């Protein structure tokens with residue numbers, strides 16, 4: 001293709017983005033648009049899959065049958081989200097095996113938040129309330145992202161995340177109005193999960209390398225800082241409602257801005273976790289790699305069965 005033809009295609013593509021049209025897998029798209037989507041969608045998929053681990057840790061220890069059923073359903077939903085997202089990513093011409101390989105070899109990132117431990121049952125409440133709460137704020141705008149398969153996957157994911165957030169908030173609410181020890185356990189979980197939940201929404205806009213281009217392509221519809229402020233403004237009144245204290249002495253309502261001012265985020269901690277030095281990075285990765293290796297015989301058996309069925313079909317056709 002000549003340079004002039006490429007320029008023309010780029011112009012037509014930008015016009016479609018400006019008209020808010022969805023870009024579909026077989027449509028022409030700039031290579032950088034494709035690569036950026038593979039990066040973000042695959043990291044999102046990896047996060048959903050790795051995100052099953054901290055909560056999976058509590059399935060056998062949930063304090064009642066009702067809690068166990070809800071937690072099981074939630075963890076299964078996260079697996080489903082990972083699978084839709086891997087499928088959406090495959091439409092961009094990358095194979096599932098390549099994506100898994102990128103995760104297992106540490107080439108692809110996954111969300112920093114899943115590298116923290118779940119020490120008490122209250123951590124399960126905090127994850128649902130805060131982590132799913134932040135995920136919803138991040139993902140609702142993604143329902144109108146420009147790439148069709150990603151946008152459509154997000155619609156169902158967001159509906160399920162709402163249930164996750166409510167089950168987490170309900171756990172926290174019950175602990176907060178329980179015994180003194182239970183309330184202290186809820187407060188301790190909030191203390192430990194608050195700051196990592198703010199970090200989860202990504203570096204500040206000034207430090208974010210991808211935001212500017214991703215906003216132009218309407219991959220991102222809101223910046224990291226906008227999402228973080230929205231999350232804080234939404235969550236502070238919820239904490240007040242259940243009598244818990246946000247662990248930030250600088251948190252203060254700003255009448256003029258109509259938003260909360262908040263304290264400094266420890267970005268060194270964030271980058272340490274992103275670079276693989278968080279409290280559970282190694283544990284998370286070895287759990288995923290072991291699951292992949294131990295599941296090899298299942299994949300081989302499924303392939304052998306599929307080949308046999310194909311052979312049978314061919315023999316019948318002859």
Ligand SMILES: CC(C)(COP(=O)(O)OP(=O)(O)OC[C@H]1O[C@@H](n2cnc3c(N)ncnc32)[C@H](O)[C@@H]1OP(=O)(O)O)[C@@H](O)C(=O)NCCC(=O)NCCSC(=O)Cc1ccccc1
Nearest residue numbers: 044047048051078110111112135200201202208209210211
């Ligand atoms: C906002 C952001 C995460 C980052 O903005 P971007 O424009 O893409 O990047 P930006 O330039 O701002 O950053 C520079 C570099 O820093 C990286 N980095 C940034 N933040 C993080 C981080 N937190 N952790 C690790 N790395 C991070 C970033 O990749 C980039 O590095 P790269 O150049 O790639 O090597 C965006 O990708 C997004 O919206 N993704 C979709 C949503 C999604 O993935 N959600 C996941 C949670 S799903 C969930 O929770 C459901 C659930 C709940 C409960 C239980 C189980 C499951």
